[in-house]
Amino acid sequence: MGKQILILPGDGIGPEIMAEAVKVLELANDKFQLGFELSYDDLGGAAIDKYGVPLADETLERARAADAVLLGAVGGPKWDSIDPAIRPERGLLKIRSQLGLFGNLRPALLYPQLADASSLKPEVVAGLDILIVRELTGGIYFGQPRENKVFDNGERMAYDTLPYSESEIRRIAKVGFDMARVRSKKLCSVDKANVLASSQLWRAVVQEVAKDYPDVELSHMYVDNAAMQLVRAPKQFDVIVTDNMFGDILSDEASMLTGSIGMLPSASLDANSKGMYEPCHGSAPDIAGKGIANPLATILSVSMMLRYSFSQTQAADAIERAVSDVLDQGLRTGDIWSEGCQKVDTRTMGDAVVAAL
């Protein structure tokens, strides 16, 4: 039996961009004889509409059985006013947690063809290539206890817990060091060790793991300073490793430095490199259904999947080259369009990548 890929198009622009990514995946499947078998299911709002919950048990079982999951995007105004416990995002958090996808890789890469799109000065971001490694199944996102309560005097209060264990920190630190090792051998660990107990343990464990990677240069930075340095001089960074919440904030900031978040894929991996792959951008409800969304981040997520879950380097490289080719041809969806380029819709962009491949 071939490798099983579960496709979750999700909400908003999810189905449109996924349709193009699947074309590319199917072509790569044939061309490189990958033997993939695709199946489909729903997550997020689409799952609420179909199953009444943002992640159905049967979907989770299918995801567990699959060798990799490809996700579009989840969420939208339609589900904004429903019970917080079953909002679309809950499905995303649950699948991350249940599949043990603790290692989130978020590249912030500036495509030379799109250098103008950034709100930063060209000399500050030219050649930008950062990889954020975010811990994805621990910390304050999942910490217990968490509660909303009312005191006897009627005052409400709420709290969350930010826990990290040594083993959780160790395994994500290793991902950071492994990534740094195959890139430029520089790892920056971001924490708030001058204030948080969890960050003090984070820093201590990262330092211990560093002993196994004498070839990688480790530095530490406080999260407030990192948020500042990403704006001031982002090219000082290569690989950044950080916790779930700081990673959420810094990876979004870093991706926006490129000015083209419609181009950025991501991977969420478990201990055996089984993974879920999705674009960094959201479900963009404002343009959903119009056929104008940029499918390239999802197409590049396919490439990441081939690289990280299946070690199909050749096929992964070919997809990345095809994307670069269509940019060279001057094709642009609205989000990355600039004067002198040809504005195309979602399908035309997908077809162009297929043709280039």
Added chain:
Amino acid sequence: MGKQILILPGDGIGPEIMAEAVKVLELANDKFQLGFELSYDDLGGAAIDKYGVPLADETLERARAADAVLLGAVGGPKWDSIDPAIRPERGLLKIRSQLGLFGNLRPALLYPQLADASSLKPEVVAGLDILIVRELTGGIYFGQPRENKVFDNGERMAYDTLPYSESEIRRIAKVGFDMARVRSKKLCSVDKANVLASSQLWRAVVQEVAKDYPDVELSHMYVDNAAMQLVRAPKQFDVIVTDNMFGDILSDEASMLTGSIGMLPSASLDANSKGMYEPCHGSAPDIAGKGIANPLATILSVSMMLRYSFSQTQAADAIERAVSDVLDQGLRTGDIWSEGCQKVDTRTMGDAVVAAL
């Protein structure tokens, strides 16, 4: 008896920049007959050296008795390896908490004379004028329980708690709305209500407070999106109100958008507008003692003090005008220097502001 101002020069460049700010304060004191009496003490590393702790009880008593506190900066490598419980930052956190300085105002203002200093494109940041209102005495910075522990199996774990009560949220939300009211009547509340229980209460309470400010337009944004939008289109913001940790991160990011963090003051206020005033930048140990640091953020902190704690609008305006004048004259310390301007040292800059005043 006159109004008492407690001066805490602190560490690193603190004493140098404070010397210039005090010159300006003393001149304003005479010129506008403010009747201020100044006294001095130590905080942070300087206090560790003198008292063995980063905030001595007697210093805290003096700060309580004072009508306002002016602070330089704290911290430095000299105290990096001491017991975390008495590190310089602990003194800063303790004085904030003990004086009840829950309302932290951090302006990110781009001086037209320094437009080039930003790493962002001029059209993205020209005229930038954001005020971040950060909750400063609650949340994960002070939440209990927090612990570092070792399980029976030898595994270490650590956790922090992020609590907010209705009344804590209400009072900082009011500061946000009050500030928005005297600015452009737009308030953006930043949280992570799609994940955190504390953020759900935060959002609910901010919405309740909004009923008392029908003239202010309220919006909500997730912190990851805010970090992104600050890079993409920062001028969409006027006043941002957020919790302690998010405020730490976003205010540093926002201040760096201006490219001249050496220019930015801050205020930390209690319920009666008693406050502590300090520059946004740190103690810059690398240039300490060289006499080249930029004293303008500390001088502008004096102006904020006159405005917020003493309602001396005229004197506050005069200091801001004097700072703008010296920039017009082309005087620049190293951090804000650019081609065609005159590079000056700390003292020359301070003297120029005194002369302009």
